[in-house]
Amino acid sequence: MLAAIDLGSNSFRLHVGQHDGEKIAVVASAREPTRLAAGLDQAGYLTHAAMERATVALERLGEVLQQYPLDEVRAVATNTMRIAGNAAEFLPIAEKALGYPIEIISGEEEARLIYLGIANQLAIPGERRLVIDIGGGSTELILGCGKEIERAESIGIGTVQQSMTFFPDGRIDASAFEQAILYARSRFEDVFSPQQKPWKNVYGSSGTMRAIAEIISRNNLGDGEFSRVSMEALKEKMIAFGRIDRLEFDKLRPDRVESLVGGLSILLGLTQEMGIDVLSPIEGGLRLGVMWDLHLRATQRDRREQTVRSFLLRFAADETRANQVADYALALYGQLKPGTDAFSKLLRWSAVLHEVGLAVSPTNYHKHGAYLIENADLPGFTTREQRTMGHFILGQKGNLRKLDGALNEPDIAKAVLALRLAVMFMHLRLDVDVSEMRVKMKNRIDLEFRLEQMSAHPTLPYWIEQERKFWGDVGIVFNVKTRG
16 A cells, blocks of 8 residues: 655645555545745745644644555655755654654646646547646646656746736735736746747646646536636636635635635636646646656555666666676675665665766765765656665765765665775676675674685775774774785
8 A cells, every 4th residue: 555645835735545556546635734835934935833733733643654555655745845945954853743754845846746646637549738736826837748747847936936926915916917927928938948838738636726726617618628718717706806815716725715826826827828728637746746746666666776776877887897797796795794675776776876876076076976976856866866866876986984974774874885996896897706705784784705705805905004094094993914
């Protein structure tokens, strides 16, 4: 059973689902309105009141999660947490309230997950489509064909700030609407080229967009379709009401009212600028995409494998050397007997990518590589995973003090040791059968070579002595012995 939690800018939501052999069936959902984006002060920091609201909402969602026997859980935070100046301070509080780790994902990763959910929901292999998701803090535009993404864009315009900026006192008039639409148009005017018109197969996946489509349908506005004509009719109807708190439409949920006006102005600006006449509302999106990603990781295609392969090729790293280091590192890590398997894949991917920093400079390439891995958009990877891989790559050579306490986690220390030895063996062209070596790490490091291995490589004792000094600098004894 899978669970996905979305810490959005307007509300926090969760899905609990189960794969039934063909699709993921949602068995439970929950929603907690938070308007987190409205809780940013003028300096871009979450206010104390906003964090308190968010904490209470997460505690409630955590209670829901406790009711199910969950195999995999992933919680993701989007635009407001991306831009909040004190997000790092709030994150541990939020994780404690929810009971699970929370990842602040990039706009590009958010777009990928949205598309993954929609593509699996539609299951139309050759269809070329544009998916639009207007959220509380950002808008994602994803162009793809079947299950493959061709282009993804995340634009920092969302319903909460749009409503607060152009309808601050709740008043709705023609002038405010036109200004809001014009601003939205300016944000989308350079996203896709005019040559890509006319648009076909355009889907709206966010809750705000589905709410707009439902209001149009239930209230017989415009031509009855989810079209620009109908959205213009809805706009005129809103202007006639005059105020946000006076909006009355069949089946309009009270908690949707404030975001609806901002969402409609964004959608009108987007469709006008991009020449979109008709859209199709669709269930799915981010939470479903998160669950599909969890399912695919466990059963067939882990998106991270493709990402690592693409990154390796992009930076023209030597694939033979990369794979050799990965093989050595995993064999050594197995001998070190980590407490869990949590870091095995991250270690392998770090080993494969350990030389990508050479594309920047051969000097301090490990530092360049760590920076690239931690800061690049790596589809499928969480920020926490990228940070861990950055530690591994940074720690592949040189002093260990630069890892800033990461070695306090025993399995991370073992992974760093395995990678350092693997890189050393590769550079020494040491054709070694790792199974003939012995390496242990508890309170100290014990490394044992066969005598012929040491004697066959005159510089090996020098490099081993360097390792002893580096580990000694961080308080870890490194013993080496040989056997016949």
